Amino acid sequence: MTTRRVFHRRRFLQLGVGAAATVGLAACSSPSRAGTTPVGPNSPKVAAAESARRAAGAAKTSVRLNAVTGVVDIGGVQVNTWSYGGQLPGREIRVKRGDVLSVELSNELPAPTSIHWHGLALRNDMDGVPGLTQDEIAQGSQFTYEFTVPDAGTYFFHPHSGVQLDRGLYAPLIVEDPEDGADYDSELVIVLDDWLDGVDRTPDEALDELKRNGMGGMAGMDHGSMSAMPRSTLLGGDAGDLVYPHVLANGRTFRxxxxxxxxAGQRVRLRLINAAADTAFRVGLPGVRMRVTHTDGFPVKPVEADMVMIGMGERVDVVVTMPDGAVPVFAIAEGRDQYAQVVLRNPTTQMAPAGPEAVAELAKLRVLMAVELEVADRVAVPVKQPDVVHDLVLEGPGERYDWTINGKPYDPKDGLPIRQGQYVRLRMKNKTTMFHPMHLHGHTFHVRANGDRGPRKDTALVLPGRGLDVDFVADNPGQWLTHCHNVYHGEAGMMAVVSYVE
Structure with a gap:
């Protein structure tokens, strides 16, 4: 068992490896509709939005980051994978709200890569989507990401290149609010993941098999068959497309x-991040209730819960009071007979944490879904009639694992047009038998639920056969991806562009 101290608030973690230089950004110039011109990443409007966000004399945090290949220990299991700096998760980056973050990425991988800053309303040319907002970062080259960090909260970063997220390329990004800390004493970041890379196949091999043979292509693999594919009553159907040999919490198996x-008695803020490619998690602590305070970085009206559901790409912050002895934070893989854990332990005790029987008991308790949360008054935006409504009809998989939005696979030149200043509604309709964690880049949206008092988020679960409306203010010009954060669905076509036009 690896012991780490919790992070005490108002301390900063500095990160530095590698070297970097800048490369050119891709410009988007093809019209998305007749008579309209997309606002590309190199547009003066993008630069003006960044200038408005950046305060005079803003502090700057500089980070050097290497994307590398190598062996990583995930808890008694050695895997050859890709990672940031050779560790899993990559080292946390921590800044304050309003800071300027500069990250120099050196690509030492055998393939092009990128970094997407998940959940941040940052400048469009730094969003990290090859072919839409930037050129790919080629093998052996460098790129510098630099942008103002506008909002406090729990975020993370990962590639937007193929299925690289399903390797070890992810790390937390924590944006501190100077006003936080009155209701907790310390904090701990917990990153959840599902793992197959370096065990019997790579994510690229898994995707190729799915595309060749459809969902039936998973049958006959070493880790199960279609009869073993995950199902979830709570999520309303299929719970995943792959059978994973391991699930992880902070890079380690449950063993x-x-x-x-x-x-004992300390109040701990747990920042929970689901970086998995194909797995939702129920998270809870045996015998300890959680006070849910934030989702996707933004505060909600606090509510007590036994367990919370966290879909891929979602983040949830909770505060717990440490009991005597030791207590595990269990992350139960939804629809799968697997779990991961991080142990909270009083330094004066040798007490062993609860075992698998506690997982079974915890799994019986009520699970809080993010859609049930209510936005905190201080971050609520008045509800109004939308200026423009776009339907996003989610369908798939086809015979060769085709996932689509509005009947079409992803095309970066075919955008959903909006204009700066509009109040926009995305009306998502799930016609599949699987849940989809739908993510919007560059914005937070308001989930139209709970009497129109639903939370502010950037990633939300759309359940099978159900719909979900989300609204946002078009205040960040550029070309922005919206997609399913199941990395296999997205790479197989379930992505679209929300396109600012002029």
């Missing part, structure tokens, strides 16, 4: 978890 030292 060799990370342990954090926490004194």
């Amino acid at each position: 060799d978890p990370v342990a954090a030292e926490v004194k």
Whole structure:
């Protein structure tokens, strides 16, 4: 068991490896509709939006980051994978709201790569989507991402190149709010993942098999058949497309978890991040209730819960009070007979944490879904009639694992047009038998639920056969991806562009 101390608020973690230089950005110039011109990443409007966000004299944090190949220990299992700096997750980046973040990425991978700053309303030319907002970062080259960090909260970063997210290329990005900290004493970031890379195949091999043979292509693989594919009553149908040999919490299997030292009675803010490619998690602590305070970086009206559901790409912050002894934070893979854990342990005790029987008991408790949360008054935006409505009809998989939006696979030149200043509604309709965590780049949206008091988020679950309306203010010009954060669905076509035009 690896022991780590929790992060005490108002301390900063500095990160530095590698070297970098800038390369050119891709410009989007093809019209998305007759008579309209997209606002590309190199548009003066993008630069003007960044200038408005950046305060005079803003502090700057500079980071050097290497994307590398190598062996990583995930808890008694050695895997050859790709990672940031040779560790899993990559080292956390921590800044304050309003800071300027500069990250120099050196690509030492055998393939092009990129970095997407998940959840941040940043400048469009730094969003990290090859072919839409930038050129790919070629093998052996460097790129510098630099942008103002506008909103406090729990975020993370990962590639937007193929299925690289399903390797070890992810790390937390924590944006501190100077006004936070009155209701907790310390904090701990927990990153959840599903793992197959380096065990019996790579993510690219898994995707190729799905595309060749459809969902039936998973049958006959070493880790199960279609009869073993995950199902979830809570999520309304299929719970995943792959059978994973491991699930992880902070890069470790349940057999060799990370342990954090926490004194009894201390209030701990747990920043929970689901970086998995294909797996939703139920998270809870046996015998300890959680106070849910944030989702996707933005505050909600606090509510008590036994367990919370976290879909791929979602983040949830909770505060717990540490009991005597030791207690695990269990992450139960939805629809799968698997779990991961991080152990909170009083430094004066040798008590062993609860075992698998506690997982079974915890799984029986009520699970809080993000759609049930209510936005905090201080970040609520008045509800109004939308200026423009775009339907996003989610369909798939086809015979060769085709996932689509509005009957079409992803085309970066075929955008959903909006104009700066509009109040926009995305009306998502799920016609599939699987849930989709739908993510919008460059904005936060308001989930139209709970009497129109639903939370502010950037990623939301759309359940099978159901719909979900989300609204946002078009205040960040550029070309922005919206997609399913199941990385296999997105790469197989379930992506579209929300396109600012003029």
